[in-house]
Amino acid sequence: MAAFSPFSRRLCSETHLLSSLLSRLLSSTTFAAIDDTASGFWRLLRSNSGHPSLERTLSRSLSNTKLTAPVVESVLRQSSAAATKDDDDRALALRFFVWAGLQPNHHHSAAAYVAACDALHLPRHPYFLSQLLDSYRAVAFPVCVKTFKILLNLCRHGNLPDEALALLRRMPEFNCRPHNASYNAVLRLLADAGRGGAVAALLEEMTEARLIPDVITYVTAVRGLSASGQIGAARGLHGQMRANGCVPNAVAYSALLDGACACGDLKSAMELLVEMERELEAACAPNVVTYTCLIKCLCDKGQLGDALGILDRMGQRRCSPNLVTIRTLVDGFCAQGHVNGAHELIGRVAGEGAVSTADCYSVLVVCLLRIQDIEGAEKVLGMMLEKGDRPSGLACNSLMRELCERRRFVDTCRVLEMEEKGLVCIDSDVYSRLLLGFCEEGHLNEALRLAAKVVERETPLQADCVDAVVEVLLESGEHALASHIMGLKQP
Numbered sequence: 001m002a003a004f005s006p007f008s009r010r011l012c013s014e015t016h017l018l019s020s021l022l023s024r025l026l027s028s029t030t031f032a033a034i035d036d037t038a039s040g041f042w043r044l045l046r047s048n049s050g051h052p053s054l055e056r057t058l059s060r061s062l063s064n065t066k067l068t069a070p071v072v073e074s075v076l077r078q079s080s081a082a083a084t085k086d087d088d089d090r091a092l093a094l095r096f097f098v099w100a101g102l103q104p105n106h107h108h109s110a111a112a113y114v115a116a117c118d119a120l121h122l123p124r125h126p127y128f129l130s131q132l133l134d135s136y137r138a139v140a141f142p143v144c145v146k147t148f149k150i151l152l153n154l155c156r157h158g159n160l161p162d163e164a165l166a167l168l169r170r171m172p173e174f175n176c177r178p179h180n181a182s183y184n185a186v187l188r189l190l191a192d193a194g195r196g197g198a199v200a201a202l203l204e205e206m207t208e209a210r211l212i213p214d215v216i217t218y219v220t221a222v223r224g225l226s227a228s229g230q231i232g233a234a235r236g237l238h239g240q241m242r243a244n245g246c247v248p249n250a251v252a253y254s255a256l257l258d259g260a261c262a263c264g265d266l267k268s269a270m271e272l273l274v275e276m277e278r279e280l281e282a283a284c285a286p287n288v289v290t291y292t293c294l295i296k297c298l299c300d301k302g303q304l305g306d307a308l309g310i311l312d313r314m315g316q317r318r319c320s321p322n323l324v325t326i327r328t329l330v331d332g333f334c335a336q337g338h339v340n341g342a343h344e345l346i347g348r349v350a351g352e353g354a355v356s357t358a359d360c361y362s363v364l365v366v367c368l369l370r371i372q373d374i375e376g377a378e379k380v381l382g383m384m385l386e387k388g389d390r391p392s393g394l395a396c397n398s399l400m401r402e403l404c405e406r407r408r409f410v411d412t413c414r415v416l417e418m419e420e421k422g423l424v425c426i427d428s429d430v431y432s433r434l435l436l437g438f439c440e441e442g443h444l445n446e447a448l449r450l451a452a453k454v455v456e457r458e459t460p461l462q463a464d465c466v467d468a469v470v471e472v473l474l475e476s477g478e479h480a481l482a483s484h485i486m487g488l489k490q491p
Helices: 006-047 054-061 067-083 087-099 110-120 127-138 145-158 161-174 180-192 195-207 215-227 231-243 252-264 267-278 288-300 304-316 323-335 339-349 358-368 374-387 391-405 408-422 428-440 442-456 463-475 479-487
Strands: none
Touching: 006 054, 006 067, 006 087, 006 479, 054 087, 054 215, 067 087, 067 110, 087 110, 087 127, 087 145, 087 442, 110 145, 110 323, 127 145, 127 161, 127 408, 145 161, 145 180, 161 180, 161 195, 180 195, 180 215, 195 215, 195 231, 215 231, 215 252, 231 252, 252 288, 288 304, 288 323, 304 323, 304 339, 323 339, 323 358, 339 358, 339 479, 358 374, 358 391, 374 391, 374 408, 408 442, 428 463, 442 463, 442 479, 463 479
8 A cells, every 4th residue: 555645644634633623623513502592591580580470481482592501501500690599590590491391302310409409509409399389389380290200300309308208198189199109209208318207208108099009009018018127017018919900020129128137137037038948939039139138137147157157058040240249248357366167158159149359368368358367368478379360459459558568678579579570559549658768768779660651651640749759859869759759759
């Protein structure tokens, strides 16, 4: 193939530059257009503030403009920047947000609700929601179920359970009959807040309104009751589910089992596990999360033998443990001082299922450090490096930080050698500590080698370490290296 001529190369370069400039111009033009459209909406809002036909005025403007998510977010930003002390501008922004969500060709994303909560400072000003409904009622503006859906979603993203419940109570006031989705939205907020009593009361109110709870309703209620320690009431819902044609699934059982474990009710938790294992429905079968939850509860109570029994049950049902399961068991053994038991466990499960041998031993290193068995952690990491197993970044850097804390800087050299071979990955803060430590302890050769490596890789260094390192390098006549190290100083 013939080489490009100088003219062709220059033409290609200029074409690329022109394309890049055009792309930037179009991008800036697009952003400007979005802001201009948002400014137009904002001017309409402020000039028609308090006018009963505000929404109709906004709708008429759509004939000349296009409502998009970026435009809505730009209006929210402008309202937040212009907000006055009496918050009239934020109230207008809320009215705009609800109007936008009601448009047939527009749908608010989860990100839009988050942006709205932030711009409106809704958690600090929840009364905006009730004030908006009051303003609608004052001008006889039609309010539909979708209006309440938007307001309830705002409550969800703003974590406002009491306001959500108040909105639900006001739906009949606007001839809107609450349906399952409305109740489910409020139940979720109450459950997240641990308000088990309110969850039970709302569920009863729902049935009295002749609404049939669905699976989402029951799972949410079970989670709320279980989290607040009302295990008996939560278990009672399982019978109700079947009566209403809803088969309890693994999510519902797991919520109940989680609650029993959180309350320390191991008897109920084991009964639930047996019930799940006996279920004929595949959707009810316990999974790795279910078993791991019970294993953690047993380990926390020091019942390591029973925890291993649960691991055996997992194997019998061909449910492989994941890394969280292994970490839970190893941490339980180490916390009880049974380090040999942790080694035996890893020898049993390493390399099986989804957990590699390297992952298992990396977990052991971290757990040993947690109980201050530094020597044991060093031995395990050394064994891994000898076998060519790659330890996790958490295991390696945790040990390195511990050695630095104990001022055992020379003992880190082996790990540094393995890092050069690509077996480990060291964090920048560890490099900072090591470099400073070598300098302070007078290990000049090690400091120079590490400094050269840091410069070559352009690793950022902590500001409080750099000055002391540079001083040592200057005293040693390494002026160029000192200058490069100074350039790596983090702001």
